[in-house]
Amino acid sequence: MKHFALQQLVQLVVVVVGISVLAFAILHVIGDPVLLLLPQNAGKEEYERYHKLLGLDQPLYVQYWKFASRAAHGDFGTSWYTDTPAFRLVLQRMPPTLYLTTAGLVCALLIALPLGILAALKRHSFVDNLCTMIAVAGQAMPIFWLGIMLIIIFAVRLKALPASGYGTWQHFLMPAFTLGAFLAPITMRLVRSGVIEIMNMEYIRAARAKGLSEERVVIKHAFRNACIPVITVLGLQFGQLLGGAIVTETVFAWPGVATLAVDSIRNQDFPVVQCAVVLLALIIVSVNFLVDMVVGLIDPRIRIGA
Amino acid sequence: MKAVSAGGAVVLEAERTTAPRAPARHVSLRRLWRFKWGVVAGAIMLMIVAGAASAPWISPYDPVTVDIRHRLAPPAWMDGGARAHVLGTDQIGRDLLARMIYGGRVSLVIGVAAVLISSSIGVLLGLAAGYVGRRVDWAVMTLINVMLTFPFVLLALAVIAVLGPSLVNMIIVLGVADWPLYARVIRAETLAIREREFVIAGRALGMSHWRIVFRQILPNLVSVIVVIATLQVARVIILESFLSFLGLGVQPPTPAWGNMLGEGRLYMLNSWWIAAFPGLAIFTTTLAINLMGNALRDWLDPHMRL
Numbered sequence: 001m002k003h004f005a006l007q008q009l010v011q012l013v014v015v016v017v018g019i020s021v022l023a024f025a026i027l028h029v030i031g032d033p034v035l036l037l038l039p040q041n042a043g044k045e046e047y048e049r050y051h052k053l054l055g056l057d058q059p060l061y062v063q064y065w066k067f068a069s070r071a072a073h074g075d076f077g078t079s080w081y082t083d084t085p086a087f088r089l090v091l092q093r094m095p096p097t098l099y100l101t102t103a104g105l106v107c108a109l110l111i112a113l114p115l116g117i118l119a120a121l122k123r124h125s126f127v128d129n130l131c132t133m134i135a136v137a138g139q140a141m142p143i144f145w146l147g148i149m150l151i152i153i154f155a156v157r158l159k160a161l162p163a164s165g166y167g168t169w170q171h172f173l174m175p176a177f178t179l180g181a182f183l184a185p186i187t188m189r190l191v192r193s194g195v196i197e198i199m200n201m202e203y204i205r206a207a208r209a210k211g212l213s214e215e216r217v218v219i220k221h222a223f224r225n226a227c228i229p230v231i232t233v234l235g236l237q238f239g240q241l242l243g244g245a246i247v248t249e250t251v252f253a254w255p256g257v258a259t260l261a262v263d264s265i266r267n268q269d270f271p272v273v274q275c276a277v278v279l280l281a282l283i284i285v286s287v288n289f290l291v292d293m294v295v296g297l298i299d300p301r302i303r304i305g306a
Numbered sequence: 307m308k309a310v311s312a313g314g315a316v317v318l319e320a321e322r323t324t325a326p327r328a329p330a331r332h333v334s335l336r337r338l339w340r341f342k343w344g345v346v347a348g349a350i351m352l353m354i355v356a357g358a359a360s361a362p363w364i365s366p367y368d369p370v371t372v373d374i375r376h377r378l379a380p381p382a383w384m385d386g387g388a389r390a391h392v393l394g395t396d397q398i399g400r401d402l403l404a405r406m407i408y409g410g411r412v413s414l415v416i417g418v419a420a421v422l423i424s425s426s427i428g429v430l431l432g433l434a435a436g437y438v439g440r441r442v443d444w445a446v447m448t449l450i451n452v453m454l455t456f457p458f459v460l461l462a463l464a465v466i467a468v469l470g471p472s473l474v475n476m477i478i479v480l481g482v483a484d485w486p487l488y489a490r491v492i493r494a495e496t497l498a499i500r501e502r503e504f505v506i507a508g509r510a511l512g513m514s515h516w517r518i519v520f521r522q523i524l525p526n527l528v529s530v531i532v533v534i535a536t537l538q539v540a541r542v543i544i545l546e547s548f549l550s551f552l553g554l555g556v557q558p559p560t561p562a563w564g565n566m567l568g569e570g571r572l573y574m575l576n577s578w579w580i581a582a583f584p585g586l587a588i589f590t591t592t593l594a595i596n597l598m599g600n601a602l603r604d605w606l607d608p609h610m611r612l
Contacts, residue, residue, distance in 0.1 A: 011451065018452030026464045136600070140593035142544045144551055145585030148571055152578045239455055246459045247548060261460050262552060265467045273464050280457045288455065 004296050012289050017068075019281045023274045024067050028060065033270065037080065076275035081264070086271040090257055090279055096166055097256030100179065101245050103172050105234070107180025108187050116191025117226075121218065123196065131188060138185035143244060147178045147251035164253035175252045182244040183237060187230070194226040201225075228299050235291025239284045344601020347594040354591055358410035366392075366401060369408040370559045373399030378577045394579045396569065402579065405561040406587050412550075412562040413591065416477055417543040423481025424542075425535045428488025429527070435489065436496025437519050446493065450486040458483055462545065466554050476555055480542050488534055492527060499523050529606035536599035540592040547588050563588045 027033055034050045051057055055066065070076070076086040119131040154174060155163035162171055198204065199222055207217045246258035253259065257276050264272040357364065377399040380387045387394060393402040435446035462479050469475045499505060500523070508518050549555030550564025551571075558565055563584040570581030 011448075014448050015451045015455055018448060019456060022452065022456060022461070026461070026468065136596055137593060140540060140589060140596045142547060142585060142588045142592070144548055145567060145581075145588060148567070148574060148581050148585065152574050152581070156575055156578070239457070242457055243459050246457060250552060258460070262463065265460075265463050265554065268467060270464075273460075273467075277457060277460050277464065280460065281455050284455045284457070 001296065005293060008289055008292050012285055015285055019278060020068050020071060023278045024064050027270045027274060028063060071278060077271035079269050079272050081267050081269040086275040089272055090260065090275045093255060093257045093260045096254055097245060097258060100175055100254055100256060101241055103176035104179025104183060104245060105241060107176045108183035111180055111184040112187035112191055116188040117195055120192045120195035135185040135188050138181055143178050143182045144247050144251050146181060147248060150174045150178060166255050175248050175254055179244050179248045183241055191226065191230055194229045195222055198222045198225050228295060232291060232295050235288055238287045242280055242284060341601050343597050347597035350594045351598060354410055355414060357407050358414055361407045361411060365404040365407045367404040369400060369405045369561045371400065381579050393583050396580045397573055402583055405566055406583060409561040409563045409566055409584060412556050413543045413546060416546045417539040419477045420480035420484065420542045421535050421539050424484035425488050425531060428485035429492050429531060432489040432492025433496055433519055436493040437500060446489060450489055453486045462549060463554055466549060471554055471557055476546060480545060484538060484542060491530060491534060495527055495530060496523055499526055533599055533603045533606065536602055537596060540595040543592055
């Protein structure tokens, strides 16, 4: 287990470095920050002065090193727009994003678990086919459109729910469902195939042979083991989930990191963009790491295989 | 031509069926059921492509001509709707049907072009990682991990914001960002094929590495690549329309489903159709592509683990 953990940790560090390089590259390689900062009619002298001021006359690796060592201390520079530290701005917006992600995950599981298990137990039945259809349709659904349709139906027409914003539990319903609908199809398929695979295992036959009731076989023996692939993939899907949260946030004007990032991109406020991107990526990486560890603990085959 | 599934390495949305197969009758019925939908989806897709290609001839109006007197007209079947504008008009009186037909052009062109780029990059890197192994493999896998943990939507948004939203930039960004999936699958398949007899025989005969990779291994991967590419077109279309929806993609007045949806959102309080129809177009297209991709997979190789 120690070896496995160490291996994963090395991977984690490498990935984090890679992420910081990408975030750095967004601003410094493909764009010229001075051009973004200065008004268009600025003279050449002005340009040179800012160029020096931002340290852009130094070699790229020096610039990167400065960026990375500052970022490691939580210093991503100050927002060009509001003149507050980018890190603080992003951190303030973090809780709503995490709440939304959690709510979305719960919603996805509420849809996917029962349907997936039912589809697996009654293979090729009407229920199974229906689930396949829902899954295929769900995967093709652009969730920003789904969100807008929900707003039109439940907020504009029925006036039952708030169209956007944040605060009460009613505000959570539509965004959570939207995000859940995004994640549910793939989760459902995974639960289904996981349960199918396990229902054919020998220990299930043994449990049946022991004379256990079918419910007990399914709940105690099959479901628990089917959890492993589901946990793994949910962990790996976490990046997707956050991606979905970004989309959902912008549709419902949810005051999270994503709306901040999108607004900052519109305002070309790059310190904030970099900070948001790096922090979100860090969350994804650490969740993946944790999931790997948990699954490695539950299932020894994985840590030996890796 | 039969792709080799690499033992457990390719776990994507894995329909993992190590379990005993269902009775033959079920399987054939199920395949037939899927193919039927694939054919229907293909026909729909053909209509969408034909419509987009022949837009100047079949479109009832010019998609950018403003007609303020008939602004916000509802679809023909609603109260106040006119037969002149079947799907109604938008906030400045442009015909929605015309804009929908033209809007498909942008989505389809970007989708296909971006997939051509991303599949080329992904296949080359995947082949290199799988065939050369060692350091190349490590480098490619790390790069894949970095790309997969990066909040892709934000990355694309940020890059577009720096480069400026033009059609070509959108294609490049979506194409460059979407390769990891191909690389991961191709790498795993290459690893497996590399050990097959015909490759070993080729090596023994003194074939060059280039020849082995491109003449012996690559042809075995064509069906996998075709299936992933098909499914990815749908994904890219959704992403493109999300970028345009946020106003950071295809710029008005050029009609694109995404920016129509974004504009329609502002008017959803009274005129739901402006947002509803473009989204429906995206949904129909991606659904048709996904169904086609699934059918293609089952037709080319039912054991493909995608």
